[in-house]
């Protein structure tokens with residue numbers, strides 16, 4: 669069967685962990701620009717119609733989560749009109765989708781600092797809507813994560829408002845394969861400024877700078893107490909090649925898969941590969957279960 673997520677025949681996997689996947693892509697894919705849609709479709713042509721339907725119907729996702737033994741998921745959404753085609757309506761989409769089961773579906777939203785006219789008000793609105801994490805995507809939105817030090821004041825307003833309201837900020841780091849994405853903005857070293865200037869902000873570093881900037885990522889993660897590592901986008905079986913000393917940052921690990929982005933066929937398969945790594949059970953439990961529940965309480 670083409671889609672791994674439907675291949676378990678309804679049997680519930682016996683899971684030793686209460687898993688939160690902090691990073692999956694449930695987004696209004698029908699808004700994707702043609703070139704982005706093509707990149708998204710590549711490699712999953714056979715079940716792309718199913719994935720489009722999944723973006724319209726939360727009950728389909730909940731069934732997949734049951735089949736795969738995943739307790740909660742973070743629904744990554746952010747506006748990116750120029751590269752992806754997503755407008756601010758992506759925020760309402762996430763909240764509406766998650767309303768079907770708010771205990772299991774965590775809506776994320778975003779504000780584009782390069783286009784917003786009222787960054788503080790936009791963050792307040794997201795909090796009032798029930799958004800759980802604010803996502804920034806520098807390569808898709810066209811700025812560096814510390815560009816407030818060079819005059820992008822809306823970006824400082826976003827960080828300040830999130831810090832004040834206790835809203836965690838997830839920042840994409842590393843490369844992106846979508847046409848028009850500027851991967852030079854993927855260097856996690858930019859988060860050094862952010863963590864210094866907004867010391868109470870909870871910062872989630874998505875993807876650990878992979879595949880180019882892991883040394884910078886590890887430095888930032890060890891240096892700043894409120895920076896977390898979202899493991900999504902790193903092939904789980906290669907995690908120890910990317911981060912050989914990952915056990916030293918076990919209190920900052922957040923499990924994530926990036927499903928169903930290019931190359932990620934099943935949330936469960938990634939969990940199984942991660943659990944098979946030669947790490948202690950306490951490190952695995954911290955990433956899959958304890959840390960996500962600390963940052964994003966149930």
Ligand SMILES: [Zn+2]
Nearest residue numbers: 691744926929
């Ligand atoms: Zn992602």
